[in-house]
Amino acid sequence: MSEKYDVIVVGAGNAGLVAAATTAKNGLKTLLLEKHNLPGGCATSFRRGRFEFEPSLHELASVGDKEHPDTVYKIFDNLGATVDWRYEHNTFRAIVKGCDGYDVTLQAGIDPFCDAMEAAVPGCRASVHRLFEYYPKVTDALAYITRMKGKPNGLVMITKHADFMKIASHSVEDVMKSLGIPEKARNIINTYWGYLGVPTDELNCMHFLNMLYSYVVHGAAMPYKRSHELSLSLAKVILDAGGEIRYNSEATEFLYDGNGAVCGVVANGETLFAKEVISNVIPHNVFNMSDPKNIPETDLKLANARTFGISVSTIYLGLDCSMEELGIHDYTVFVMTDANPRKQYDDRKNKSLYIVNCLNKVIPDSSPEGTCTMFFTMPTFGCDVPKDLKPEDYKKYKNRLAEEYIEDYEKLMGIDMRSHIEEISIATPVTFARYLGTPEGTIYGYALSGWDNILGRISCEKDEYTIKGLSFCGGHAFRGDGYSSAYVTGDTIGHRVVNSIKGGN
Amino acid sequence: MKQNLRSLSRFDFLKMIPTRKAKIAEAPARAIPSTDSYKPNELANALHPKCQHLIVSEITEREKDVKSYSLTPDMARGTEKLAYFSAGQYLSVALEMGSVKLTRPYSISSSPRESLSGRYELTVKRVDNGLASQYILDNWKVGTEVLASAPHGEFTYEPLRDARQIVGLAGGSGITPFVSLAKAIADGCEDANLTLIYGSMTEKEIIFRNELENLAAKCSRFKLVNVLCDEKVDGCEKGFITAELIRKYAPASGDYSIFVCGPQVMYDFVDKEIEKLGLRKKFIRHELFGEYRYPEKNDDYPKDAVGKKFKLTITICGEKKTVECDANVTLLNAIEHNGIAAPTNCRSGVCGWCHSRLVSGNVYVPKEVDGRRMADLQYGYVHPCSTFPLSDVEIDVPPFRL
Ligand SMILES: Cc1cc2nc3c(=O)[nH]c(=O)nc-3n(C[C@H](O)[C@H](O)[C@H](O)COP(=O)(O)OP(=O)(O)OC[C@H]3O[C@@H](n4cnc5c(N)ncnc54)[C@H](O)[C@@H]3O)c2cc1C
Ligand code: FES
Numbered sequence: 001m002s003e004k005y006d007v008i009v010v011g012a013g014n015a016g017l018v019a020a021a022t023t024a025k026n027g028l029k030t031l032l033l034e035k036h037n038l039p040g041g042c043a044t045s046f047r048r049g050r051f052e053f054e055p056s057l058h059e060l061a062s063v064g065d066k067e068h069p070d071t072v073y074k075i076f077d078n079l080g081a082t083v084d085w086r087y088e089h090n091t092f093r094a095i096v097k098g099c100d101g102y103d104v105t106l107q108a109g110i111d112p113f114c115d116a117m118e119a120a121v122p123g124c125r126a127s128v129h130r131l132f133e134y135y136p137k138v139t140d141a142l143a144y145i146t147r148m149k150g151k152p153n154g155l156v157m158i159t160k161h162a163d164f165m166k167i168a169s170h171s172v173e174d175v176m177k178s179l180g181i182p183e184k185a186r187n188i189i190n191t192y193w194g195y196l197g198v199p200t201d202e203l204n205c206m207h208f209l210n211m212l213y214s215y216v217v218h219g220a221a222m223p224y225k226r227s228h229e230l231s232l233s234l235a236k237v238i239l240d241a242g243g244e245i246r247y248n249s250e251a252t253e254f255l256y257d258g259n260g261a262v263c264g265v266v267a268n269g270e271t272l273f274a275k276e277v278i279s280n281v282i283p284h285n286v287f288n289m290s291d292p293k294n295i296p297e298t299d300l301k302l303a304n305a306r307t308f309g310i311s312v313s314t315i316y317l318g319l320d321c322s323m324e325e326l327g328i329h330d331y332t333v334f335v336m337t338d339a340n341p342r343k344q345y346d347d348r349k350n351k352s353l354y355i356v357n358c359l360n361k362v363i364p365d366s367s368p369e370g371t372c373t374m375f376f377t378m379p380t381f382g383c384d385v386p387k388d389l390k391p392e393d394y395k396k397y398k399n400r401l402a403e404e405y406i407e408d409y410e411k412l413m414g415i416d417m418r419s420h421i422e423e424i425s426i427a428t429p430v431t432f433a434r435y436l437g438t439p440e441g442t443i444y445g446y447a448l449s450g451w452d453n454i455l456g457r458i459s460c461e462k463d464e465y466t467i468k469g470l471s472f473c474g475g476h477a478f479r480g481d482g483y484s485s486a487y488v489t490g491d492t493i494g495h496r497v498v499n500s501i502k503g504g505n
Numbered sequence: 506m507k508q509n510l511r512s513l514s515r516f517d518f519l520k521m522i523p524t525r526k527a528k529i530a531e532a533p534a535r536a537i538p539s540t541d542s543y544k545p546n547e548l549a550n551a552l553h554p555k556c557q558h559l560i561v562s563e564i565t566e567r568e569k570d571v572k573s574y575s576l577t578p579d580m581a582r583g584t585e586k587l588a589y590f591s592a593g594q595y596l597s598v599a600l601e602m603g604s605v606k607l608t609r610p611y612s613i614s615s616s617p618r619e620s621l622s623g624r625y626e627l628t629v630k631r632v633d634n635g636l637a638s639q640y641i642l643d644n645w646k647v648g649t650e651v652l653a654s655a656p657h658g659e660f661t662y663e664p665l666r667d668a669r670q671i672v673g674l675a676g677g678s679g680i681t682p683f684v685s686l687a688k689a690i691a692d693g694c695e696d697a698n699l700t701l702i703y704g705s706m707t708e709k710e711i712i713f714r715n716e717l718e719n720l721a722a723k724c725s726r727f728k729l730v731n732v733l734c735d736e737k738v739d740g741c742e743k744g745f746i747t748a749e750l751i752r753k754y755a756p757a758s759g760d761y762s763i764f765v766c767g768p769q770v771m772y773d774f775v776d777k778e779i780e781k782l783g784l785r786k787k788f789i790r791h792e793l794f795g796e797y798r799y800p801e802k803n804d805d806y807p808k809d810a811v812g813k814k815f816k817l818t819i820t821i822c823g824e825k826k827t828v829e830c831d832a833n834v835t836l837l838n839a840i841e842h843n844g845i846a847a848p849t850n851c852r853s854g855v856c857g858w859c860h861s862r863l864v865s866g867n868v869y870v871p872k873e874v875d876g877r878r879m880a881d882l883q884y885g886y887v888h889p890c891s892t893f894p895l896s897d898v899e900i901d902v903p904p905f906r907l
Contacts, residue, residue, distance in 0.1 A: 037848060037860050037903055045878050047857070048659065050786075052878055127508065134510075158515065165518035166510045180508035229880040236884055239862075246822065247860075247903035248848055268822075268904055287537045297534045305532035311545070320787050382545040389544070391551045391589040392621060399664055406665070421666045422787035434549035439538075441545035456525040464529075 004273050005031045006501055008265055010251045011280030013041030013436075014483050015473035015490035017234035019278045021079045022494025024243030028501060031274070032238060033267050035250035040231030041280070041436055042443060042475075043483060048423035050368050051318035054375065055427070056443070057227045058195070058332065058357055059088060059220025061211055062484040070218055072484050075491050080240075081233040084224035088362045091215050092332040094191045095412065096339045104188055105330065108219035117185055124185040131179055131189075135213045137163045138206055150459060164206075168455045172200035172208045187339035194334070194353060194379050197310035197444045197481065199341040204453035207480065214484075222362050227483075254286055254470070256294040261468035265289075276469055276497045280490070282476040283465065284439050296466050306452055308382065309444030309481060311429035315376040315402045318423035323360045323372040327415045331361035335412060345379075351408055354378045374417065376405050382429040382440025398426040445476025454480050471497065552589060552655070556907040557596070558582035559625070559651040570631035571678070571712050572642055573614065576651060577623050587620040590656030592689035593682040593764075593792075596627065597654035597850045599907060602640050606846040608907070609637040610793070610853075612681040612766075613656065614713075616688035628712070630678035654907040657850055660766065660792040662686065662697050667762040668788060672755045673701040674746050674775055676767025677710075682792060683766065684713050691724040700728045700754050704746050704771065706735040730754055745774060748781035759784070766792035793853035797874050800893045801833060806869060810895045818899040820864070821845060836861075836868070836889035836900060846905035847889065854891030859902075863887045866898030 009020040012034035020032040038044055042056040063085060064070030069077060076083055091113065093105040104120045106113055110132050118125035141164030145152045157165060167175055172193075176186045190200040192212060200208065223229040238245055246267070253266040254277065264273035279286050283303055287295050319326060333356045336344055344353040355377040359366045367373050378401075389397055402424070410417055429441030436443065446452060461478040465471070473493040479485035540546050563575035578584040595610040615626035632638045645651070660682055662671065673683045680703055689695040705711045711731055721729045731741040732750065742750060755761050763784065765775055772791065779789055801811050810832045817830040817839050830839035837859060840847045850858035854874030863885045870877070874891040881887070889900065 037858060037906070045880070047855075047876055047878060130508070157518075162515045163510055165515040166513040169515075169518040169521050170513050174513060175510065178508065178510050178512040225879040225883065228878045229883070232880045232884040232886070244823065248906040249904065270822075284537050285540055288540060292536060298529070300534045300537070301532040302529050303537055304535060305529045320785060382543060385544050385548070387544055389548065391548060392617070394548060394552060394589075395591060402665055418665070420787070422785075424663055424666045429545040430548045430552070433543070433545035434553050437540070439540050439546065440543045441549070451521075451525050451528045453521075456521055459522055460525060 005029050006274060007031070007276050007278060007497055008033065008272055008274040009278045009280065010265060011041065011474070012039040012231070012235070012245065013280045013474055014043050014230075014486035015475070015477065015493075016041075016278070016280030017231060017238070018075060018079070018487050018490030019280070019473050019494040019497075020243055020245075021081070021234050021237040021241070022491060023278075023497055024238045024241035025079060026498040026502070028498060030238065030243040031272065032243060032245045033249045033251050033265070034245065034247050035437065036435070037247045038228070038231070039235045039245070039247075040227060043227035043231050045226035045228035046425070048316075048318060048425055051371070051373055051423050052226060053316045053318070053373060053425065054222075054226045054359060055314070055316070057222065057483060058355065058377065059215065060222065060483050061214040061220065062218070063221035064218045068218065070214065072487055075487050076233070079234070079237045081237050083230060083233055085221045086224055086363050088220045088222065088331045090331065091219070092191060092334055093330045094188055094334045094336070096187075096336045097412065098337065101339070102184070102188070106188070108216055110216055113216045117188065120188060121182055121185040124182050127179050127181040128185060128189070131176065131181065131209070132213065132216070134163060134167055135209055137161070138167060138209060140164070141168075150462070167209065168204070168206040170205055172203050172205045175205040184339065187341070190341050191334045191336070193341045193345075194355065195482065196448060197379065198447060198449045199345040201342050202449050204448070204455060207448065207454040211482075222359070224363060251281070252289060254290045256291065259468070260294050260296075262470035275501055276471070278493055278497060279470060279472050280474045282438055282442075282445055282474070283472055285437065286470070286472075294467070299465055299467065302464055306446040307449070308440045308442040309447045309475075310379050311382050311432055311441045311443050313378045313380045313401060313428045314426070315374075315405060316423075316425040316427075317374040317376075317406075317417065317421055318367065319372050319374060319417060319420040320370070320422045321372065321420045322370055323358050326372060326417065326420070327413065328358050328372070328374075329361070330358065332357055335409065348379055349384060351378075351405065354405055356409055371422070376402075376409070378405065380429060382433065382442060385429055394430065398428060401428070402426045443475065444481035445474065448480050454478070551586070554584070554588050554655050557588060557653045557655065558584040559653055561645050561647055561649040561651060562624075564645070564647060567628065568710055568712050570642065571628065573626050573628040574641075574645055576625045576627060576653070579650060582650070587623055587625055588655045589620055590617055591661040592617055592685040592695055593660040593662065594656040594658040595682075596625065596656060597907060598627070599652040600637055600640060602636070604844040605636075605842055606844065606905075607637065607841040608654075608849045608852070610657075610851055612658075612660075612685065612792075614681040614684045616685060616692055617694050618689070618692050628678070628681050628684075630712070652907065654850065657856065658793070660764070660790065662695050664696065666787065667697070667790070668760050669696070670698045670756055670761040671700070672751060672761050672763050673699055674751070674763060674765045674767070675701060675703045676746075676771035676775075677705070678712070679767035679771070679792065680712050683764075684716065687717065687720050687724075687727045690726050691720050698726045700730065702730045702732060702746055702750065702754060704732045704734065704767070707733060708736060708738045708741065728754070746771075746778065748778040751778065751782060762788045762790065764790045764792075769794065769798070793851050793855055794874050796838075796852055797835065797854070797871055797891055799833065800869055800871055803871055805872070807895060810869070815894040816897040817894060818897075819845060820899070820901045821847070822904050830894050830898070832893060832895070834893070836887070836892045836894065836898065840889065840902065847902050848904070848906045849890055852890045854888050857888060859888050859890045861887055861889050861903065862901040864899040864901055867895040868898060869893045869895050
């Protein structure tokens with residue numbers, strides 16, 4: 001069979017862009033297919049009137065800067081993609097309502113973070129600091145495991161990496177309890193659970209520690225021109241390296257050769273062949289676009305064993321007053337009715353947790369002079385959308401939702417947003433189902449809960465998804481959700497495909 | 506006491522992979538449910554179908570050179586239900602006229618409620634030298650198959666943003682979204698009040714006069730004011746839509762939102778009048794501009810390009826074609842007129858549907874219709890529907906999608 005391409009990447013989300021940039025830059029003939037007219041998937045922007053909104057990014061983890069480049073910075077740098085990074089030096093402000101609630105603002109930097117924790121929960125500093133001290137042990141162990149190509153020596157693990165084994169196999173809550181971090185302090189730190197979509201009594205501690213460390217040490221980064229800048233900078237790398245990008249080109253079928261290996265896809269009715277196909281599209285959808293006889297039983301079982309990750313409802317407001325006039329001083333505020341992450345998760349239909357961002361704090365000129373934008377995020381599952389919701393009632397449903405949250409925040413902060421709304425846009429899992437095409441509108445792929453935690457995924461990644469010629473990258477893949485994780489999987493898979501094609505020649 | 510991880514077992518680590526494997530082994534090997542079977546996906550598909558196959562079921566001759574078309578779902582071609590919409594939204598209609606393939610946006614002039622029983626109404630007014638309007642008026646018959654997009658557009662009443670009292674300013678065929686809004690208010694789909702100030706040249710040219718007067722008689726939340734510039738008629742205002750006239754009919758409290766829809770010349774006039782009212786920007790909403798004409802009238806237009814012809818090279822799906830493009834023709838029109846179907850929707854620079862990469866060349870984008878994102882400017886992307894060539898130009902255009 002004559003292959004027209006070395007590699008076809010399906011989906012120009014964060015991971016697909018990095019994967020295609022990696023293969024194109026390494027000299028492979030690469031085609032990137034995207035069903036929308038823009039690259040980026042979640043990582044895009046949209047305009048309303050005189051505002052350009054960031055649709056998804058709250059804070060990008062693992063960026064760092066020129067002097068201290070972290071994973072994401074390095075991925076972009078190695079590809080030659082330039083980004084105008086802006087930084088936020090507070091991690092977040094957490095407000096728990098009610099009489100035993102609290103209002104705490106935490107700074108980035110381990111010491112300032114621990115100091116603020118001590119001020120909020122006297123006596124907790126040492127135990128919180130100890131948590132961070134375990135981070136190097138985790139990275140050492142991971143480096144060792146990688147060196148051993150995923151097959152570490154048991155004795156070495158037990159003698160040298162016992163702490164890692166504990167952290168990697170227990171929940172955030174278990175580890176924090178064993179370190180003696182008091183409940184209130186745990187709750188404050190664990191405010192971050194929403195970014196991973198799983199409450200901390202179930203969330204793998206190694207995973208959480210990785211994210212926490214990155215945010216606390218480096219602060220969070222944001223691209224100056226919204227996430228659309230990230231995506232266009234990666235698209236440029238692909239094009240400059242001679243790769244091809246086709247927008248408005250939804251893959252509708254995955255093609256298999258006689259030996260059950262993927263050999264191409266159909267997009268816009270055209271049959272396209274490649275030596276390797278990389279899917280940024282969630283496996284569930286790929287299997288639905290494949291002849292069932294080609295899906296091995298083990299792959300089908302894996303898909304059926306998993307649950308979909310969380311989605312969100314969001315409100316984007318363009319206000320005709322500045323953040324100072326409005327009385328807003330923070331970039332990220334978490335608002336909660338109960339301090340406990342599990343309760344927040346269970347009670348999510350009752351405004352138990354939402355996040356409010358004001359990008360002007362990080363990028364003052366991200367909206368015109370005398371205006372500001374506010375971005376509300378409410379964790380929601382696709383299955384939380386009422387079963388009996390009819391298309392004709394959808395707009396009212398969205399507006400009611402938005403009104404409740406806006407009112408709640410106005411009351412809490414003693415501010416008036418309502419009379420300043422110049423532009424408004426409201427998204428729900430239905431919106432994400434539309435734009436990303438994911439089942440249930442999940443934005444986080446598969447839930448990282450219990451057995452399907454990140455360590456299990458990473459360890460088993462090479463044995464799972466057994467179809468030849470096909471690999472997966474994205475928020476649904478082995479690093480879990482989030483821009484940074486998606487970039488990492490795109491990078492890993494891109495390089496793997498480069499090696500397999502070039503090595504095989 | 507310094508606490509450490511002593512209370513946790515390291516041997517749990519050894520159980521992780523076996524547990525994972527067991528969980529997967531236990532799971533059924535049944536087929537994956539279709540993505541469309543999940544509620545959010547089902548709703549997304551119902552609200553935003555990829556396209557809608559419609560059929561003309563009835564034609565109403567309105568005033569001279571104006572017809573309304575009832576469109577119903579064409580089940581034979583796979584459209585079972587019409588997508589619901591918000592009053593004020595439009596459909597982008599695909600047209601093939603000989604070798605020319607293009608689209609045009611038309612506001613839906615029926616009530617959202619009627620779409621539930623399978624009817625949209627589009628109302629088309631003849632435009633002098635217009636390509637699509639002529640074609641539709643002369644060719645669409647009962648039974649004509651029409652390919653349309655899902656409903657799009659932001660010219661809708663948003664209760665969290667707009668004042669509940671809307672003052673609508675309409676000119677000519679700009680009446681259509683207001684007809685839908687008035688009907689939606691009358692049948693309870695929208696919870697707002699509308700005072701519609703509708704400018705026409707002469708009494709004969711008032712479109713929808715009977716429907717609107719009947720609606721106003723039935724529904725106290727809707728009021729109609731006809732304004733005629735060319736003749737004096739009882740029951741109509743004489744002149745133009747001025748600040749003074751708006752003040753006369755708008756609430757004295759100043760608590761209202763202005764919605765404007767009409768031809769470019771009307772915007773040019775009315776915008777200056779609206780300014781005199783001293784309303785905040787948030788209370789003034791415009792329907793889209795439509796196709797931009799006469800870029801050379803702008804002060805920032807490079808005068809040396811006037812009257813020139815350039816070469817436009819288009820790459821679409823890996824295929825290249827070079828055509829001619831006059832300086833005062835949008836890149837999009839040049840593409841379409843040469844038989845290439847390009848993705849378009851609002852045709853006003855705003856929606857970004859036509860987003861394409863400028864490979865080389867200089868272009869002019871009028872400020873009023875520059876709806877590009879910031880990073881587009883940095884990386885050289887354009888919206889061909891609102892872009893004019895200033896030199897030979899090469900662009901990379903995605904394939905057609907409604
Ligand atoms: C509201 C919101 C807030 C978030 N906040 C943050 C945050 O603050 N920090 C953070 O790190 N992460 C955040 N995330 C999560 C993060 O964006 C995602 O987990 C991550 O970007 C996933 O990237 P991906 O590579 O899987 O691509 P996706 O964004 O899922 O993109 C997949 C791409 O494939 C395309 N596609 C799908 N099907 C087909 C097909 N058949 N043919 C061709 N193309 C197809 C889609 O259109 C899309 O472009 C947020 C997400 C959202 C939506
Ligand atoms: S078609 Fe909407 S911007 Fe060009």
